[in-house]
Amino acid sequence: MTRATQTLLLAVTGAVLLRMAAGDAYLRYVNSWMRWPLIACGVLLIVLALADLWRDQGSQDDGHDAHVPRAAWLLFAPSLVFFLIAPPALGAHFAERAQNAVVPIKEASEVSLPPLPEGDPVALTLDDVLFRAAYDDGATLADRRLELTGFVSRDKSGTWYVTQFGINCCAADATVMRIAASGVEAPPDDQWVRVVATHVPGTGDGGVEPPEVTIEQIEPIEAPKNQYS
Incomplete structure (x- = not known):
């Protein structure tokens, strides 16, 4: 996985947090008072992704293509689960x-x-x-x-x-x-x-x-x- 891909996944994770907090989906997983912390985390992840993308522009211009461990793909797992499965609240x-x-x-x-x-x-x-x-x-x-x-x-x-x-x-x-x-x-x-x-x-x-x-x-x-x- 390239550093650019990791940055994209970071942005996607932030977007998912904002998507959850914008509606009622987050109430399946956390308490109601967690809405604003989730929004803050989502915004922070997107800002970090944009900052990382801007920083990487310089390293790519120098001919360096940074790579990160494959485990970074795990960042995408929560987003994939939310969009494809959307687990319900705990039940019987x-x-x-x-x-x-x-x-x-x-x-x-x-x-x-x-x-x-x-x-x-x-x-x-x-x-x-x-x-x-x-x-x-x-x-x-x-x-x-x-x-x-x-x-x-x-x-x-x-x-x-x-x-x-x-x-x-x-x-x-x-x-x-x-x-x-x-x-x-x-x-x-x-x-x-x-x-x-x-x-x-x-x-x-x-x-x-x-x-x-x-x-x-x-x-x-x-x-x-x-x-x-």
Whole structure:
């Protein structure tokens, strides 16, 4: 590979980053706050490529054609994958193989959870349900109808879950959050749903096993733009 080819690949990589950040595609791989760092990286790569191209003009005029290692072709791999495959956000296949999110238990005196807000049903995130079930035995969830959103996954035993992934930075550090569901037949894997359900008392205590809910209503929905919480 010549130095000019490497410069071209550097520019292509920068262009791909800008293309991802300009739309919603980047949300499949990183958190929403990463948009501007991606834009900055894309602009920097393109600037570096242009500067390298300008610098190489002098070396070519001197009759020197610089070469770089063949491994530099690996720069093109992420761009090729994005344009040809465009991997989706993490889904049921990964959730089945990942460990559950373990909620660290503290002494009861160290945790004071506020009551749920007014409303029927009350919309909650999955991690809120996990924490409430683990920390206070689900006392704040008792006798309340909950509205939950996530995609369908299942384990090897056939139990199905309302599931989401939480990420800090990118999909590489994703943690699965799932709540066992009963009361209705499971939709297909990876189908996003909005459910109205009630917490099954005594489930999820300790944060090792996921809590369970009994579903009263279930509605298939489109996957949100940002599928990570």
